[in-house]
Amino acid sequence: MDTCVIRTKGLTKIYGQTKALDDVSMTIKPGQIYGLIGQNGAGKTTLMRIISGLAYSQDGELQVFEGMRPKANEEARKRIGTLIEGPALYPHMHAYGNLNADRIQKGIPGTACIDRVLRLVDLTETKRKKVKHFSLGMKQRLGIAMALLSEPEFLILDEPVNGLDPMGIIEIRKLLTKLNEQEGVTILISSHILSELDQLANYYGILHEGRLVQEISGAMLQEKCKKYLYVHVNDVTRATVILENHLKTTNYEVRPEGVIHLYDYLNDSAKVATELSLGGIAVKEIVPKGDSLETYFAKTIGGTSYV
Numbered sequence: 654m655d656t657c658v659i660r661t662k663g664l665t666k667i668y669g670q671t672k673a674l675d676d677v678s679m680t681i682k683p684g685q686i687y688g689l690i691g692q693n694g695a696g697k698t699t700l701m702r703i704i705s706g707l708a709y710s711q712d713g714e715l716q717v718f719e720g721m722r723p724k725a726n727e728e729a730r731k732r733i734g735t736l737i738e739g740p741a742l743y744p745h746m747h748a749y750g751n752l753n754a755d756r757i758q759k760g761i762p763g764t765a766c767i768d769r770v771l772r773l774v775d776l777t778e779t780k781r782k783k784v785k786h787f788s789l790g791m792k793q794r795l796g797i798a799m800a801l802l803s804e805p806e807f808l809i810l811d812e813p814v815n816g817l818d819p820m821g822i823i824e825i826r827k828l829l830t831k832l833n834e835q836e837g838v839t840i841l842i843s844s845h846i847l848s849e850l851d852q853l854a855n856y857y858g859i860l861h862e863g864r865l866v867q868e869i870s871g872a873m874l875q876e877k878c879k880k881y882l883y884v885h886v887n888d889v890t891r892a893t894v895i896l897e898n899h900l901k902t903t904n905y906e907v908r909p910e911g912v913i914h915l916y917d918y919l920n921d922s923a924k925v926a927t928e929l930s931l932g933g934i935a936v937k938e939i940v941p942k943g944d945s946l947e948t949y950f951a952k953t954i955g956g957t958s959y960v
């Protein structure tokens with residue numbers, strides 16, 4: 654079993670005057686769905702192209718599975734499927750024909766793989782429909798099917814939900830979750846909108862101007878973006894008794910200096926304030942707090958922070 658799928662150390666890529674990647678050190682572990690988040694031009698595609706062997710860095714190291722030397726990485730890349738910068742599709746051909754053309758180009762023997770991937774991405778019913786009549790979401794699923802032809806253990810997807818409507822995003826989310834949970838595929842997926850990868854990725858890397866400014870687990874991110882009522886009182890001990898006995902909640906945390914974070918009653922702070930006041934507690938402040946994913950992202954790229 655490989656201990657890591659991808660490990661980079663100090664990856665740097667310069668195009669003319671532009672540092673597309675600046676000293677990027679990241680690790681992707683088996684089983685992860687790693688969400689790579691960054692604004693346009695942050696370096697996401699460049700990083701994915703380097704990992705896939707479509708571009709080379711000027712500096713730094715890249716380890717693909719257990720490979721370390723460039724030759725070993727080349728061999729290891731046979732275990733990777735990629736969808737970078739949208740699928741190249743023949744619009745006048747069916748899904749089946751497109752997959753067959755891609756299979757031949759990749760040198761994959763036999764056509765059994767085509768039905769397998771059509772089933773996986775749920776396009777079996779439409780395999781005889783011309784691609785020019787496909788929705789954007791169907792085209793993206795076909796692109797993912799192409800990346801799956803070689804039965805990869807690791808899938809690299811560059812902005813696969815870009816431009817999709819909410820239903821299309823949900824379909825891709827379901828598909829990728831299924832591939833990850835049932836087929837054991839590790840996934841690297843990029844987006845410029847953090848919330849698009851919410852409920853999908855279990856690990857995140859935030860790229861900004863070529864630098865990996867933060868790596869954070871999904872659980873930690875959820876924790877940081879958890880909404881709560883910020884309750885500042887004169888007597889925390891008595892206030893918690895009221896929360897438990899009158900408001901029937903233990904879903905709170907006591908913080909220093911008279912502050913309680915209450916995770917219930919988010920839309921009913923008046924009720925909390927009233928009950929506390931009736932119990933003789935002086936409520937100095939009671940206000941909903943907690944970042945949205947997008948606010949968190951904006952704060953993170955505004956100032957560098959490592960978790």
Ligand SMILES: Nc1ncnc2c1ncn2[C@@H]1O[C@H](COP(=O)(O)OP(=O)(O)OP(=O)(O)O)[C@@H](O)[C@H]1O
Nearest residue numbers: 668671673691692693694695696697698699700845
């Ligand atoms: N082939 C290239 N030649 C010159 N500059 C490039 C090239 N590829 C990327 N760049 C520059 O490198 C930087 C990073 O680009 P990259 O495409 O990796 O970002 P990205 O995060 O994928 O952005 P987007 O979301 O817009 O695709 C940008 O400033 C881009 O203009």
